[in-house]
Amino acid sequence: MSTHPVHLGGAKFIKPWTKGLGEPDSPKSLGATAERSAKHNRSVTDAVPYFQDWRESAHQVKTFAVANLDKLLVEFEQKITARGATVLWAKDAAEANQHVLDIARRHHVKSVVKSKSMVSEEMELNHVLESEGIRAVETDLGEYIVQLTGQRPVHIVTPAIHMSAADVGHLFHEKLDEPFTEEHTKLTDIARRHLREEYLKADMGISGCNFALADTGTMVVIENEGNAGLSTATPPVHVALIGIEKMLPSVDYLPLMLNLLPRSGTGQKLTSYTHLIHGATPGRKLYVILLDNGRSNVLKDPAAWSALHCLRCGACLNNCPVYRRAGGWAYGWVYPGPIGSILTPHLLGLKTAGKLPFASSLCGMCAEVCPAKIDIPHQLIHLRDRAANEPSSMNSLFQRTIWTVWAWFMAGPLRYRLAAFGMQLGMPLIKLVPRSLHPSMLGAWTRGRELPKATGPAFRTWWRRNHDRYESKTKN
Amino acid sequence: MSSRDTILQRLHRELSEGPYVARPPAPEVWPRENPAPAAMAERFQNELTAVHGEVIRCATIEDAQARLAQLAAEAGWTSLGVMDRPTVRNAAARLPEDAVRPANDDWEPRTIAGFSASVVEAEALLADTGSCMIACPTPQDRLLCYLPPACVVIARLSQLAEHLPAAWSNISARVADPDVRGEFVLVTGPSRTADIEKILILGVHGPKRLVVILIG
Numbered sequence: 001m002s003t004h005p006v007h008l009g010g011a012k013f014i015k016p017w018t019k020g021l022g023e024p025d026s027p028k029s030l031g032a033t034a035e036r037s038a039k040h041n042r043s044v045t046d047a048v049p050y051f052q053d054w055r056e057s058a059h060q061v062k063t064f065a066v067a068n069l070d071k072l073l074v075e076f077e078q079k080i081t082a083r084g085a086t087v088l089w090a091k092d093a094a095e096a097n098q099h100v101l102d103i104a105r106r107h108h109v110k111s112v113v114k115s116k117s118m119v120s121e122e123m124e125l126n127h128v129l130e131s132e133g134i135r136a137v138e139t140d141l142g143e144y145i146v147q148l149t150g151q152r153p154v155h156i157v158t159p160a161i162h163m164s165a166a167d168v169g170h171l172f173h174e175k176l177d178e179p180f181t182e183e184h185t186k187l188t189d190i191a192r193r194h195l196r197e198e199y200l201k202a203d204m205g206i207s208g209c210n211f212a213l214a215d216t217g218t219m220v221v222i223e224n225e226g227n228a229g230l231s232t233a234t235p236p237v238h239v240a241l242i243g244i245e246k247m248l249p250s251v252d253y254l255p256l257m258l259n260l261l262p263r264s265g266t267g268q269k270l271t272s273y274t275h276l277i278h279g280a281t282p283g284r285k286l287y288v289i290l291l292d293n294g295r296s297n298v299l300k301d302p303a304a305w306s307a308l309h310c311l312r313c314g315a316c317l318n319n320c321p322v323y324r325r326a327g328g329w330a331y332g333w334v335y336p337g338p339i340g341s342i343l344t345p346h347l348l349g350l351k352t353a354g355k356l357p358f359a360s361s362l363c364g365m366c367a368e369v370c371p372a373k374i375d376i377p378h379q380l381i382h383l384r385d386r387a388a389n390e391p392s393s394m395n396s397l398f399q400r401t402i403w404t405v406w407a408w409f410m411a412g413p414l415r416y417r418l419a420a421f422g423m424q425l426g427m428p429l430i431k432l433v434p435r436s437l438h439p440s441m442l443g444a445w446t447r448g449r450e451l452p453k454a455t456g457p458a459f460r461t462w463w464r465r466n467h468d469r470y471e472s473k474t475k476n
Numbered sequence: 477m478s479s480r481d482t483i484l485q486r487l488h489r490e491l492s493e494g495p496y497v498a499r500p501p502a503p504e505v506w507p508r509e510n511p512a513p514a515a516m517a518e519r520f521q522n523e524l525t526a527v528h529g530e531v532i533r534c535a536t537i538e539d540a541q542a543r544l545a546q547l548a549a550e551a552g553w554t555s556l557g558v559m560d561r562p563t564v565r566n567a568a569a570r571l572p573e574d575a576v577r578p579a580n581d582d583w584e585p586r587t588i589a590g591f592s593a594s595v596v597e598a599e600a601l602l603a604d605t606g607s608c609m610i611a612c613p614t615p616q617d618r619l620l621c622y623l624p625p626a627c628v629v630i631a632r633l634s635q636l637a638e639h640l641p642a643a644w645s646n647i648s649a650r651v652a653d654p655d656v657r658g659e660f661v662l663v664t665g666p667s668r669t670a671d672i673e674k675i676l677i678l679g680v681h682g683p684k685r686l687v688v689i690l691i692g
Contacts, residue, residue, distance in 0.1 A: 033674050053503070060500035067497040070487040082654055089480040141680055142671035158671055165672050188669060188677040195681060200586050216652045226622045226667035226682020233618035233659075234585045244483065251648045252502035255641045258662075259505055266670070270605045270640075272527075273682070274662035276651060281615050281658045283581075292483045299490035 030154060030162040031324040037158075038318035041267035042369070054260050059373035061253045062309035065245075066299075069308075072214040072247040073290060079217025083279020085286040093123040096291045100125060100206070100239060103287050104134055107237050109203040111135040113195075115221070115228035116143055117208030118156055118312060119241040119291055121334040122347070125206070136206075137198045139227035141191050148175045154328030156335065157265050157314035162327060195227070205231035209242045210311070211257055215250045219288075221275040222261060229273055237285045240277075244295050245308040257311070264371040265313035294347035303382055307342045309372040316366035316376060322359060331356065338366035338376045345383050354392030357383035420458055427451065505641040506604070516603040516636040517690065524606030527665030528678055529686040537566055540691050544595070544628065545570040547687065553592035556628075557583075557620050561597045567630045567689065568595055583616045585623065594620040598631035598688070600647060604639040605664055608688060609647060613658040621661055626685040629663070633692025 045051045065072060077087045090096035096119075104112070112134060114120060126147065129136040138147040142159035146152065148171055153159030160168070165182040173180040178190050207228055211220040219240055221228045232238045248257065262268040280286035298307050317323045317337030328336035332353070335343045341356040357380045366376040387394040409419040431451060456462065477485075511519070521531040532547070534540040544567055548556060553575065558568045560579040568576055577591060588594075596617070598608040608629045612618040621627060637643035640662075650656055667682030678684055 029673055036674060050506070054505065057500065057503040064497045064499055067491060067494055070484050070491055073484065073487070079654070083657065089478070089483055091479045091482055095479060139681065140671070141669045145671070158674065160671055161674065163672070165675075168672055184672050184675045184677050187672055188680050192680055196589065199681075200589060213651070217654075218651055224667070225669050225671075225680045227680070229618065229622040229661065230681055233615055233622065244487075249499065250502070251651050252644075254648075255505050255644050256503050258640060268527075268664075269523075270602075270607055270662060270664045272663065272665050272668050274607075274664075276660040276662075278651070278656050278658060278660070281618065282613070283615050290483075292486075296483065296486045296490065299487065299494070302494055305494070 029164055030327050033158070033161045034155070034318045034324045037267070038315070038369075041264060041315060041318065044263050044267040044269075045369075048259075048263070051263075054256060055371055055373045057256055058260055058311075058371055059306075059309065061248070061256065062372050063306070065247050065249055066305050066308045068249065069244065069247060069299075072249055073244060075214040076212050076217055076247055077290070079215070080219075080279050080288055081217075083217050085217075085279045085288050087288045087290065090289055090291045090293070092293050093291075096123050096241065096289050096293070097125060097128040099287075099289050101128065101132055103237065103239060104129070104132070104204060107203060107285070109134055109237065111137070111198070111202050112204045112206055113137055113139050113198050113202040113227075113231045113235065114143075114206040115208070115223065115231040116140040116159075117206065117241050118334060119208055119243050119293075120206060121153065122291075122293055123241070125241075137195070137202075139195050139198070139225075139231055140223075141188065141225060141227075144191055144195065145171065148172075152329060152334070154336065155314060155317055156312055156337075157317075199230045199234045202231075202235040204237040204239060205233075205235040206239045206241065207232050209240050209246055210261065211248045211254065212242050212246045213251045213254065214247050217279060218251065219275075219277045220254065220258075221277065222258075222271050222273070223275075224266070224268075224272040226273060229275060232275070232277065233281065233284075236283075237287070238280075239287045239289065241289050241291060244290055244292055245310075260371040261311050261313055264311070264315045264369065294349075297349070298346045301346075301386075304342075304346060304379060306372075306374045307339075307346055307379060309374050310339050310343065311372055313371055315369040315371065319365040319369050320360075321363060321365075322361060326359075331359075338380070339374070342374075342376060342379045342383065345387070350383075350387050350390055350392035350394075352393075354383075354387035354394045357381075357387060358394065417460070420460070424458070506639045508642060509638060511603070511638055513633050513636060513692075516638055517633055519603040519638075520601055520606055520636060520690070522606070523604065524665065524686075524688060527606060528668070529606060529665040529688060532687060532689045534689060534691045537563075537691055540567045540630065540689050541570040544568065544630075544689060545572075547628070548572075548575065548593070551593070551626065551685075553626070555591045555593075557588055557591040557594045557624060559594075559596045559617060559620060563632070564595050564597045564630050567691075579614075579616050579620065581614060581616060583619075585619055588616065588619045589623040591624040593626035593628060593685075594624040594683075595628045595630065596620055598629050598635055599660070600643045601631050601636045601688075601690075602638075602640055602643060602662070603636055607640075607662045607664040609643070609660055609662050611650075611656075611658070611660050613656070615658075618659055618661075621663065622667075622682045625679070625683055626687070627663075627666075627683040629686070629688045631688055631690050633690060 145160040323337040331340045345353040600609040666686040669680040
């Protein structure tokens with residue numbers, strides 16, 4: 001399990017890094033951009049008459065893959081080793097980082113270019129490399145931008161959608177000493193110029209992997225910018241980071257996945273580049289790191305296996321009303337949005353992330369758009385149940401006491417009346433207490449909100465006065 | 477115990493308790509309509525143009541030689557890295573001799589980055605997406621696809637398939653061949669990004685221009 005800081009404790013969930021909650025205008029472009037992507041991708045998937053059949057097929061393929069994960073991993077290892085790769089296994093992020101550092105030392109690596117890899121975010125690999133004096137540069141434009149800001153990606157496909165072109169212009173001016181511009185073409189050219197040199201001098205390239213084909217030992221990487229092609233082909237050493245759930249049983253399922261994923265991810269029929277990498281390219285070294293990092297925890301809970309079906313397309317993020325308002329950082333860790341609310345509690349444990357499954361309105365949009373047909377709302381309910389009954393932040397002594405007291409008051413008419421009377425007295429009094437004195441959790445809530453004014457008498461009082469009229473009508 | 481054994485044992489323990497799942501059949505994905513080559517060529521051209529790629533139709537290889545030379549002259553390309561394949565060498569025959577750089581296993585990435593353009597060969601074409609599959613067995617072949625600012629793909633009409641599933645039996649057999657190395661890359665238009673405000677910009681890291689010379 002990761003030992004890296006995870007910002008999910010108590011009221012912190014709705015504090016500084018969740019600017020969106022109390023301040024609707026905060027992530028300016030995020031909500032609108034996510035919504036635009038959702039609409040565009042929906043129009044693309046709706047245009048395919050077979051799309052629902054594809055989702056069902058993908059669900060079946062991933063179900064089979066997860067149920068046979070142990071066999072597929074061994075098969076993949078054999079096949080890609082036969083094609084010149086060195087396969088390393090890592091139980092957790094720390095071990096994976098150690099593998100990368102060992103490889104870097106062996107090949108005297110001073111600088112690294114990285115194409116997008118969510119697994120490397122799990123490992124916080126950039127910090128680890130930097131702390132060992134190795135320069136690590138993100139090459140996906142969005143990742144490059146968030147790396148320069150020192151932030152985490154807000155989105156798994158478009159990491160910097162919270163920033164406007166002007167924000168990027170100021171950033172490039174400040175960090176790269178480039179004249180300010182907010183023209184998209186010029187900004188892109190600046191990044192091209194700076195990163196081009198990085199590719200050419202890098203000693204090692206690091207990539208993720210979208211699909212690992214067990215029967216052929218092929219790694220499939222999907223991208224648009226060309227940075228994955230350059231990161232994996234330019235330096236003499238390529239390290240591929242693969243979560244163990246990325247296995248596909250056969251090359252025969254790839255046409256299905258390649259038709260599904262780009263449509264759901266970016267609304268494209270195919271991305272600009274789909275790389276099928278056949279082991280080590282002659283003259284280049286290839287290391288493959290297979291990372292567990294909590295994934296096998298999911299398998300302990302058979303009802304939750306489908307969490308491992310995720311293709312990382314980001315459709316559930318774009319379509320989620322909570323994500324659009326709260327932004328990616330609100331979810332505290334690497335995976336935001338509805339899928340993050342499922343993955344994070346599994347990968348980091350309910351004790352750390354038991355609150356996340358509750359941060360959803362269960363509207364069901366995520367399940368409708370998921371290309372692997374993951375029933376996210378029911379997974380969230382399942383995790384809520386577990387969080388309430390297993391050791392977790394939602395099952396603390398404080399929580400249990402509150403609910404026991406509440407249940408006691410609700411369990412008898414006299415007690416209920418007593419509680420209602422107490423509320424009537426207490427509500428006006430609470431308003432007299434200065435906000436600064438509100439207890440921490442309540443304070444986070446009341447800081448930006450007024451207590452609603454109760455209208456009219458309580459229902460019980462109203463009923464006592466009016467029940468005659470209604471009961472006589474019913475009798476007639 | 478090694479991490480490999482720990483992970484595999486853990487997986488085996490949990491999975492052996494799980495339900496049996498039958499291996500699903502590989503879906504058809506798209507039905508086969510077997511369109512005529514001319515219809516596929518038109519579809520290919522429309523799809524590739526829609527993603528900002530360019531298509532030059534040529535009846536013969538001689539025609540292709542002339543069009544490539546004309547393209548290079550118009551664009552002012554002074555150095556072209558040319559893949560070592562008979563069709564590509566042939567197509568490059570009328571380029572100015574001093575501009576042609578035949579692929580060389582000793583090329584450093586910096587050399588390839590200095591070329592004005594690359595000329596590569598397609599192994600398969602997909603009509604429904606406007607994609608070219610390019611086989612790159614060496615690092616130099618791979619880099620020819622990504623480093624120069626323009627990439628010209630030499631392709632033949634007979635390589636067209638209506639979609640990826642229709643082309644797959646040929647491609648997958650080669651993917652499965654353990655002696656095949658390097659990569660197969662499906663290229664669908666020039667390099668692009670929409671990472672800033674979702675506005676499409678061409679040529680962020682890879683080629684800004686992708687031209688397919690389609691012969692036949």
